[in-house]
Amino acid sequence: MDKNTLFSSFGKWVAPINIMKLQQRIDETDQDKYVKKLTTKAYLLLFLHAQLQQREGLRAIADDVLSKKFQQELGLSSISPAQLSRKNNRVEPALLEEVFVDLVQQIQRVSGKACSLRKHIKIIDSTTIGLCLQKYKWATFRETKAGIKIHLRLVFASQEDVYPEKISLTCAKSNDRTQMESLIDEIGAMYVFDRGYVDYEKFDEYTDQGIFFASRLKDNAETRHLYTFKVPPESSVLSDSMILLGTPQKRVD
Incomplete structure (x- = not known):
């Protein structure tokens, strides 16, 4: 351009x-x-x-x-x-936050009923922004580095329309799971997030509340298959199974 x-x-x-x-x-x-x-x-x-x-x-x-x-x-x-x-x-x-919120509300009003059910798909992820340790000691991340973490919730309205809906800021060393309560709060919505947000206790709460979610599992996650469902040959889904997730001491019921 x-x-x-x-x-x-x-x-x-x-x-x-x-x-x-x-x-x-x-x-x-x-x-x-x-x-x-x-x-x-x-x-x-x-x-x-x-x-x-x-x-x-x-x-x-x-x-x-x-x-x-x-x-x-x-x-x-x-x-x-x-x-x-x-x-x-x-x-x-x-002041800048008010501008952001106002723009999100405009998008929501314009999209309205024009969006398909995909508007209920919400994507959650975080990104770390490095800062100068000498100037931002309150945001100490590592021995020689400071930083903040932006936790972002995106609404997937369609292939062409993805917009930010909610943001929270924390110090970079803050675990992603600390923001699940503020970002995952809508019954009936489908949330997609990375394994940094894996929390078995929260998963049980979401299941009971009717909040749907999809997540990557950690490499050391323990699973036990209960039943495998048939997948159509033309489907892009590799497998569909009912499982028990976690160990007997700490697992998703």
Whole structure:
């Protein structure tokens, strides 16, 4: 995608953001009090663009402001990496969270009945973001590294429509299982997650509550087959069995 196409489309990409509502919240919280250059709105647009272009580092993000067309979108003519760093520290995360929640609600209203039953399939996974240990000692991960972990719940509405629905943040050393209660909460939905979320006690609770789930098993998981169901020859399913999962001391009933 060339730059002309990018900047002519950028306004359409960010159009769903309720800028008036965001500005109202900024005014209520005095987020931009005494700010003369890099407003919270400009900050948000700049970093959304950086995400789309997969920029690495504040210097590369600052260089994007050199484009005349992008300057019109942001309302500023230049910015330095140091200014971006300071703004990162000052922006209230709750404001950005409100933008995210509002966008999710818009998607849900638009998708509505147009989506098939696949909208009840929810995918859960986590990713770790490394941080500088000297600056983020509260997020100590390893001896020489700090980090946070983003736990994300995606809704699989269709082959073309997958959107984020819920996010939680923890320190990187936090186990994935600690977020199961906040991410897996809808009766009748089908949750798909990796083995980092395997918890036999929780599996029993989900079964009793009518929450469906599919997960990869850990390499050392013990299983005992009770019954094997027939699978049609043309099916992509390799096998379908009823099993007991876990040891007699700790297993899924």
